[in-house]
Amino acid sequence: MIHFISEQKYFGNTLLDYLISIGIIIVLVLTIRVLKGIIQKRLKAWIENTKIIIDDVIISGIEKFIIPLLYFCAFYFGLTYLDLSTSVAKIFHSALVIIVAFFIIRFTVVITHYVFKYYWEKRVGDKESMRNLRGISTIVTIVVWGLGLLFLLDNLDFRISAIITGLGIGGVAVAFAAQAVLSDFFGYFVIFFDRPFQVGDFIIVDDKMGIVENIGVKTTRITSVAGEQIVFPNSRLTSSRIHNYKQMERRRVLFTIGVTYQTPLQKLKEMPGIIKNIIENIDDAVFGRAHFQSYENSSMIFEIVYYITGSDFNKYMDIQQRINFRIYEEFEARGIERPTLLKLHS
Incomplete structure (x- = not known):
């Protein structure tokens, strides 16, 4: 019986060889299971004493990707004991490289996605930015899989230098053909990471102003004060x-009023006090200064500065409107001729 097992060959290997190969696989699998239990127990005890959530993801990734990979490696090393033909050995080696690359790439993608998500939730946390993060995650996934496939092809003895050269030439051609699109695309990354503004912010760009409604991969949409979409x-x-007014804690407002040259000197001297009293009696408005600034062709100019707490544009316009009404009422009650010039500089 022993002679039969050690001498009888099937596909170039004796039954003893097959039994030893199976034994190696069983021993390695059992070793992995024992080590898995010990390591998991210690890691979970460590996790309970830490506040970092990413270690939970790492443990989950190890269970889903690393442990199955180790089982396959155990199967592969068991087979290496056998005397396999060159073609069969090459097939198993290629299968090992492919499976190892697949599990490592998947593990890298999961960890990368979580790092992005964890970082962004800590930094921002708003729903719109999280939606934008999904687009970034998709791009990162494509990049990781692309690099992983290049690594895989290189280990499978493909000539990736020719592939990289072709991709480089094609990339240059695409870059020239889609220069504007790529410029907007990279602009999206700058906005996403640098965050000069976000959805809901009131911004001014050149002579356009409005509230940011959507930040896309190519364009950003803003709803103007008049209601149209820019x-x-x-x-x-x-x-x-x-100019981003959302982050502004206090808005400085400067405006000018002109009165006619027929206004008496005494009333001119009273005007700074009148305006100061008006502003100080309006909620959320803080008086800065009021001065007789200059002479113009048809009027004498007073310059007024005050401050508004908060950054809401509608609140600012409501307060300015109340100030304008009160100034009109006071001028009418005191017989000061109507302002011929009113300029607002916020």
Whole structure:
């Protein structure tokens, strides 16, 4: 019986060889299971004492990707004991490389996605930015899979230098053909990571102003004060000077009023006090200064500065409107001729 097992060959290997190969696989599998239990127990005890959530993801990734990979490696090393033909050995080697690459890429993608998500939730946390993060995650996934496939082809003895050269030439051609699109695309990355503004912010770009409604891969949409939608290419936004009023804790408002030359001197002297009293009696408005600034062709100019707490544009316009009404009422009650010039500089 022993002679039969050790001498009888099937496909170039004796039954003893097959039994030893199976034994190697069983021993390795059992070893992996024992080590898995010990490591998991210690890691879970460590996780319970830490506040970092990413370690949970790492443990989950190890269970889903690394442990199955180790089982396959155990099967592969068991087979290496056998005397396999060159073609069969090459097939098993290629299968090992493909499976190892697949599990490593999947593990890398999961960890990368979580790192992006964790970082962005800590930094921003708003729903719109999280939706934009999904687009970034898709791009990262494509990049990781692309690099992984190049690594896989290189280990399978493909000449990837020719592939990279072809991709480089094709990339240059695409870059020239789609220069504007790529410029907007990279502008999206700049906006996403640098965050000069976000959805809901009131911004001014050149002579256009409005509330940011959507930040897309190519364009950003803004709803203007008048109600129409303005579409900006992302490349223009990243190259323009942007005034973002959302982050402003206090708005400085400067405006001028002109009165006619027929206004008596005494009333001119009273005007700074009148305006100061008006502003100080309006909620959320803080008086700055009021001065007789200059002489114009048809009027004498007073310059007024005050401050508004908060950044809401509608609130600012409501307060300015109340100030204008009160100034009109006071001028009418005191017989000061109507202002012939009113300029507002917010």
